Amino acid sequence: MTKRSEEKTKTSRRRFLATAAAGATAAVAAPTVVSAQGPINMRWQSTWPSKDIFHEFAIDYAKKINDMTGGDLKIEVLPAGAVVPAFQLLDAVSKGTLDGGHGVMVYHYGKQTALALWGSGPGYAMDANMLLAWHKYGGGKELLDKLYSSIGANIVSFLYGPMPTQPLGWFKKPIAKPDDLKGLKFRTVGISIDVFQNMGAAVNALPGGEIVAAMDRGLLEAAEFNNASSDRALGFPDVSKICMLQSYHQNAEQFEVMFNKDKYNALPEKVRAIIVNATEAASQDMQWKAIDRYSKDYAEMQAKDNVKFYKTPDAVLKRQLEVYDDVVRKKAAENPLFKEIAESQLAFAKRATQWEQDTVVNRRMAFEHYFGPNAKKPI
Template identity: 30%
Template structure:
């Protein structure tokens, strides 16, 4: 039997179309069936509201949104790797992913500190705007990509307190020789002020205060610090949190692992973390007023740092930023990006928002 080429054309076209549709369906099904089962270690206890619990909410949301295809098994701090070693473990594939505070990486990656907290820096929503709408996300991915890690913003909360102190501090002289737990760039500023600064993990802070090994400590917002028990031994809580005007935490994923995900799964994780970021902010803001109202009953006094001290701390901060920028090109690039954004945004911020002291 003989067929003319012309008579075969519809058959060939139909076959090609069917093959394309079948291939597309298989690809779609493979993407849908891509099972993600990650061990995710948290840097903060997941019982801590706004600070540690966002990763639990993200894990729940991502599982539901993916119909169970994406599942994170969240581990508490130190269960798999040391609390300050999360990103290194992710880089080396000891962990699939981690919920990290990137400021703890500043020893190896100085610019990392700018992604987690900046003295006299942005408001939390301002940082999120710089991250999503400005250069933040791109610069962070470039920075960590060189270290084999992909960062996803997964939480941002409001300012910390300026610290819990056993004794009152009224001037810069009171900081000289003070033994204090202080993380991130703020710690470098206090070192310049003459304080004896140490960085210890969250679980070690209360025993150190109780035993007198340290005279003061910062950690987070009042609702978190209360759960840590600081108000039992240090009765002077200072404000504002000049050293940490926002606290940002990130989901960090091995870059090779991230790059190997389907676009659908990347988008699902991104969406869950974006939602987690907003919910962390609202959760954190919802709790502090009640805690502050309970201070008198606990014998805790809320103090405001005077303008002279804030001015001196700002001057020292500028020195620290200039010194690190001179030594590290990545730090300089990211810090300049943040400062440019602040200078542009402040025009709106100054005019648009109602002053609260009229």
């Protein structure tokens, strides 16, 4: 190598090292710039009283987002009524009064009846997890976006947290036949309002935090809410000792978290990606926590609160399905988007539930084997 070539090589090496050093400095400095901007703070509200496990689920959800973003996004969740009443959450988030919220879609039933198809009904034999499968992979999300656009909702919606089948409700005496619902002053929400009205009940839609007080004052004679933990925390055993389990009125419901669309779109792309994945993580964790807590409170309401649980008679369940179909036919005739969503669910459910019925073993036999009256100690 000549002396000139040697100098040229050294110069090129110096330039390379200088460029690499500059790049490394920029890489180290970049997070400092982001950190200097401080975290993005969001104020949310749930539709649940602070003592309800549902509000706990909302806080759990926010904590996952906060932790996974490393504090770049900090969500504070207030209980129902802190800023707006529970049934006004959609408007508050859409207008930017709140940055986001945690609730259920049936609370928006008055805005568009088709919103009730996400959980307020029998789900065409799907459970809540299967309905979420339709939502993610069967076209439901796109239909929900279309629905929210049709009512001018300025939100980004995420569904998560499939719920177990909800009880028929709390009553003064056991329900033995469909006619026992006639004339009852009964609380429910969503399309279940129409179903129970058509079964003869006098329905009053109230948010969760107002139900027990209404029953205590005699404004309601019976009511449904959701699960053993929520019902116990809200005080249902103080106003009733009879709970009817199993119902088709809300067989496939899930939670909804919503962001104000402008504020969500303004978030860094990385944070938005974390939100998408954190939502799915929160969904699974919520199911695990629900199984643990609901089963404990179910046992304690029987042992400590003297609550008697009864299975809803098949005649009542069958009548629910018949009435639900009548209501859906009427809504579909009035509302093309309602019809489009119901038809999409039916098509997915026919395939998915056939697979489930053929594939998944009925666990009742195993339950009786291990815990039934003639069970032998397995270990």
